Amino acid sequence: MRLRSAPPAPPRLLLVLAVLLYGFCCCCEGRFVVEKNSLKVTAPDSLKGSYECAIGNFGVPQYGGTMVGVVAYPKSNRKACKSFDDFDISYKAKPGSLPTFLLVDRGDCFFTKKAWNAQNAGVAAILVADDKDEPLITMDTPEESGRADYLENITIPSALITKSFGDRLRKAVDGGHMVNVNLDWRESLPHPDERVEYEFWTNSNDECGPKCDSQIDFVKSFKGPAQILEKKGYTQFTPHYITWYCPEAFTLSKQCKSQCINHGRYCAPDPEQDFSKGYDGKDVVVQNLRQVCVYKVAKENKKPWLWWDYVTDFAIRCPMKEKKYTKECADGVIKSLGLDHKAIDKCIGDPNADEENPVLKAEQDAQIGKGARGDVTILPTLVINNRQYRGKLDKGAVLKALCAGFQETTEPAVCLSEDIQTNECLENNGGCWHDKAANISACKDTFRGRVCECPVVKGVKFVGDGYTHCEASGSGRCEINNGGCWKETRNGRTHSACTDGGCKCPDGFKGDGVHKCEDVDECKERTACQCKECKCKNTWGSYECGCGGGLLYMKEHDTCISKDAGARVGWNFLWFLLFGLAAVGIAGYAVYKYRIRSYMDSEIRAIMAQYMPLDNQGEIPNHSHHIEM
Structure with missing residues (x-):
């Protein structure tokens, strides 16, 4: 970690701060991590590739997003320590042109000052090239932040690049090459x-x-x-x-007693x-x-x-x-x-x-x-x-x-929301599959961009690659855009090729079931009305059969019969049915009368048997007892 310079302070204060920092840094085996994002050069060919850069701890990095721009390297004020207005230089992008990423040299002033001057000149991002060969560091705000009232107004992102990469960029720009760069923060956070x-x-x-x-x-x-x-x-x-924490040797000092609790174990610098x-x-x-x-x-x-x-x-x-x-x-x-x-x-x-x-x-x-x-x-x-x-x-x-x-x-x-990101699905459905008729799209807006993923609509799942094809599947699929199958209505009648198992032309039609189903001419193909006297008329999705010469068509037998014969047969059958019903009624009545009479006879006999012997009843033995005197 690189320590920044600070404003003059009382020696005793510096001593205490140094002791506290020493106690923290020397006794904790940790490390400072430089957070990075990706910088990709797309042109010229000599610089194509991806490079690491360190995210500055000021401005607004575009986490989850990307920025595309063209690199500019000033001919004057190359360390950006002065206002570019003094040099009559502006980097504001003209309508229709790519934003400017300003490359500046490190040194002579704070990183934040360079960013502020670059932002005022109209650049979209600032790239600071290191002035020595070393691992990337984090550009931080100056300790004497009270003197820099512009710090909170810096909004452009910043990145520190290595000296070697900076040298190559300078050489390309000074050589008249157009250097196209893509700053990418999409993977900066897990x-x-x-x-x-x-x-x-x-x-x-x-x-x-x-x-x-x-x-x-x-x-x-x-x-x-x-x-x-x-x-x-x-x-x-x-x-x-x-x-x-305060090192043990200083726990009884006035400074540590005023800055720490629990006998020097937990300390903080004096507020003022x-x-x-x-x-x-x-x-x-x-x-x-x-x-x-x-x-x-x-x-x-x-x-x-x-x-x-x-x-x-x-x-x-x-x-x-x-x-x-x-x-x-x-x-x-x-x-x-x-x-x-x-x-x-x-x-x-x-x-x-x-x-x-x-x-x-x-x-x-x-x-x-x-x-x-x-x-x-x-x-x-x-x-x-x-x-x-x-x-x-x-x-x-x-x-x-x-x-x-x-x-x-x-x-x-x-x-x-619109304030946070741009909805890429609003333009050409993000290049994903789209059904205009049902207004269904596979484009799903995400914070980082968009994904093409077949949707689920009203409980019906669509399957496919999401880019060129999505098809409804499972039960209920026909309720959503007819399952993507053929469907047509004529003269008030509707036929559909959608089934739970897929797209299949219904009876009376032939085709792929998706784009087209054609009517089958049953009359022409002689799949109906095959009797000699039959006359066939094709209809949309079906057919009609009839008979000439006053004959009647019987569909179940696929035959023609005389209308008179049909009438005679019908009346004979009706009379037969009536006579049959009458015979059944008479027989039923006779059986009923017989059963009633038999039942009455048996009841009468049972009653009379209680008072006198009947002809079919033998002598009733006397079972009374005799008493001898």
Whole structure:
């Protein structure tokens, strides 16, 4: 990591800062990672290829997108340390021409000054060529940011390129070649799935000048989008705070006692860089710790987004300059948000204890880079999907970076708005398959561009390559554009070739079922009305048969019969049916009468048998007992 120059400071302050930085840097085995994007030269042939460049930590990198332009190298003011107006030079692109990427030399002034002068000259991006052979570094804002009131107004992206590549670009431009370049940030951030995980490394200090002001303004402006994304599960947000520790040899010094808590374990620089007035560094550490605990308690209550409310309200209600940077003011904000301040106090612990604070110890461990992320050494810093964001803290710029972290087609609607990206499906359907009749397209707009993917419409899935062909499949396919099959209506009758299994011409038609189905002439092909007397008339999709000479056509027998014979046969059959029904009725009535009579006879006999013997009834033996006297 390259340290920048700083304004003059009291020797004792420099000593303390050096000690704190020494304690952090020497005892943590980490590394600073330079975040990069791709630069592709498409012309001339001698320079064609892809090159790495380092993203500057100012301006607005176009995360998830690309920019195409032509490289220009000034004949004067080649380090861009002066305004190009002084040289009567303008790089504003004319209508219909490609934007200008200005190549400038490193040295003599801050990177941000070069970018500001280039932006005012009308360029779309600035390429800074290193002046020595070394690995790429991160171009950062100057430490004396209070003197540079233009920093927050830089909007063009910047990139540092190596000395050798810069030399080749200069030679090509000076030789009269048109150098076409594509700056590509699409893979600068990982985008593995449908949720973006991001961290915000920040500070509760509000007396560090323009950087602190910018950070507070960002939190206020980004609070709304951040809370919406978090509530709907699109993101997982975690705030973090950087602290240093005081080496053991200095823990009893006045400086470390005023800047650190827990006996020198967790420290922060003095807010005003003056030990004799205002708040101390230890006040900042305690407030940082409180903000971490607010997040933890809110998260335990399944409302982690309340952190944004607390930080915003605290900055407004409890500023240092009004002497309200206190626990009492913080508790008032906590109470207004309905959080348990006792749980937060328990999380904070005892700042005077000679022991580790588990929360701040975890924060220090998190500062060390793991995997591709690298150490967090710049404040403020966003880490998105384990990669550090580079560029200014601007609501639109950060939202673009978050959107670049979603897997294609999983982005929330806010990422597809006109303010964030361009919908490539609006022009020629993005080159994807499109059914004009049903107004169905395979083009899906994503933050990075578009994908051609056969759609699902009303529960019906289309299958195909998405570029030249998509076809509805499965049940219900005929409800969507008739399944892409042939369909025609004539004289109020409609025939369709769509079936659940595909496109097949219906009975009475022949063809491929997709583009065309032709009527089959059953009369001509003699597949109907084959009897000698039959007369056939072809219709659309069917046929009609008739008979001449007063004959009647019987379809089930495919034959013609006389109408009179048909009538006689019909009447004979009708009389036969009537006589048959009458006979069945008479027989049924006779059976009914017989059964009724038999039943009555048996009932009468049973009654009479109780009073006298009947002819068919024998003597009834006397079973009475005789009593002898």
